[in-house]
Amino acid sequence: MPNKITVLTGDYIGPEIMAAGLRVLEAVSKAGHFEYEATTMPFGGHAIDECGEPLPQRTIDECKNSDAVLLSAIGGPKWDAAPKRPEQGLLAIRQALNLFANIRPTEISPAMMQYSPLKKIEPVNFVIVRELTSGIYFGTPREQHADYALDTMRYTKAEIERVSRVAFQMAQHRNHRVTLVDKSNVLATSKFWRVVVDEVAKDYPDVELNYSYVDAASMKIISSPEQFDVILTENLFGDILSDEAAQITGSLGTIPSMSTGDQKPVLYEPIHGSAPDIAGQGIANPFSMINSVKMMLAHSFDRADLAERIGKAVDQVVADNIVTPDLGGKYGTKEVTDAVIKNL
Numbered sequence: 001m002p003n004k005i006t007v008l009t010g011d012y013i014g015p016e017i018m019a020a021g022l023r024v025l026e027a028v029s030k031a032g033h034f035e036y037e038a039t040t041m042p043f044g045g046h047a048i049d050e051c052g053e054p055l056p057q058r059t060i061d062e063c064k065n066s067d068a069v070l071l072s073a074i075g076g077p078k079w080d081a082a083p084k085r086p087e088q089g090l091l092a093i094r095q096a097l098n099l100f101a102n103i104r105p106t107e108i109s110p111a112m113m114q115y116s117p118l119k120k121i122e123p124v125n126f127v128i129v130r131e132l133t134s135g136i137y138f139g140t141p142r143e144q145h146a147d148y149a150l151d152t153m154r155y156t157k158a159e160i161e162r163v164s165r166v167a168f169q170m171a172q173h174r175n176h177r178v179t180l181v182d183k184s185n186v187l188a189t190s191k192f193w194r195v196v197v198d199e200v201a202k203d204y205p206d207v208e209l210n211y212s213y214v215d216a217a218s219m220k221i222i223s224s225p226e227q228f229d230v231i232l233t234e235n236l237f238g239d240i241l242s243d244e245a246a247q248i249t250g251s252l253g254t255i256p257s258m259s260t261g262d263q264k265p266v267l268y269e270p271i272h273g274s275a276p277d278i279a280g281q282g283i284a285n286p287f288s289m290i291n292s293v294k295m296m297l298a299h300s301f302d303r304a305d306l307a308e309r310i311g312k313a314v315d316q317v318v319a320d321n322i323v324t325p326d327l328g329g330k331y332g333t334k335e336v337t338d339a340v341i342k343n344l
């Protein structure tokens with residue numbers, strides 16, 4: 001059985017960085033004898049153009065039949081006023097594949113430190129575990145009227161428990177610390193998260209649990225990121241904090257993510273969007289997608305050796321200052337990708 005990967009190429013810079021990721025995958029696979037079958041399916045804005053749907057049923061079927069899904073950012077001004085937006089497809093695929101835990105690492109290698117806006121000496125290495133299929137993104141009622149609108153933040157005990165276990169288990173393989181980020185001084189859902197997470201924590205006595213309100217956590221991510229190991233949080237807070245955390249590396253365009261559920265497939269995607277402001281110029285940073293490929297090889301295909309090869313190649317390219325303009329460099333997507341491949 002070949003290793004099956006579904007490829008969703010995305011909109012605006014989506015296809016530009018996906019091409020980079022796939023070139024690196026091909027090169028490292030050849031060198032390391034990894035065999036795979038990649039199938040591209042319609043998804044997002046261009047799927048709306050082609051078939052009127054951001055997430056056609058056959059795309060869901062193909063994903064379910066895969067070991068891993070590689071996804072590049074969707075959406076953008078072309079579809080902002082469309083009756084169905086590409087973003088709806090993104091939320092729908094997460095729900096259709098039951099990908100309730102979204103893992104977003106902020107790990108800065110010594111080579112990358114030079115690009116960080118923080119003047120830190122210690123390396124930064126923490127991970128955000130973001131609940132991905134519930135909360136205010138999915139709660140109903142959701143209504144917009146002439147003189148008021150409302151969204152609903154709702155969480156069940158089971159939804160909090162399962163994503164919390166992902167966070168605690170991850171901490172057991174890291175530095176044994178979980179920080180629950182919430183707004184339990186105000187919100188009922190946050191108070192409930194604390195009750196449920198306290199209960200789950202009893203099953204992981206080797207992991208230290210502490211808490212932070214989300215406003216203070218956003219400050220601590222900048223002032224003292226070294227205090228974090230695993231941050232556990234709900235959907236919307238995790239969305240916001242992960243873009244902030246990404247910028248510690250110097251650019252949002254470096255960070256990959258992995259979304260998991262109870263079964264295959266696992267989905268890998270950059271955390272950033274389709275960057276319409278720089279699309280078509282050939283200057284998008286490919287690291288977020290190359291790092292997504294790296295994460296996929298390690299986690300879905302048990303090829304830590306190939307992941308390490310990619311990591312070392314990226315570090316070398318960074319050390320050589322072959323980087324895109326978002327990191328202050330003068331190189332294009334293709335040149336950076338060529339350099340990574342040369343260093344594999």
Ligand code: NAD
Pocket residue numbers: 013017072073074075076077087090252253254269270271272273274275276277278283284285286288326
């Ligand atoms: P964005 O993440 O696309 O861009 C924010 C800023 O970061 C921009 O200045 C952009 O140029 C820069 N940036 C992002 N990725 C980069 C990269 N790889 N290299 C260099 N610079 C990069 O956020 P936005 O502008 O708020 O959203 C644009 C569209 O993307 C919207 O339609 C939004 O809904 C969508 N979006 C999609 C996803 C996804 O598909 N996973 C995620 C976030 C936003």
Ligand code: IPM
Pocket residue numbers: 075087090091239271272
């Ligand atoms: C992300 C994005 C999505 C989210 C949007 C595009 C729906 O911002 O993946 O971080 O909010 O989850």
Ligand code: MN
Pocket residue numbers: 239240243271
């Ligand atoms: Mn986001």
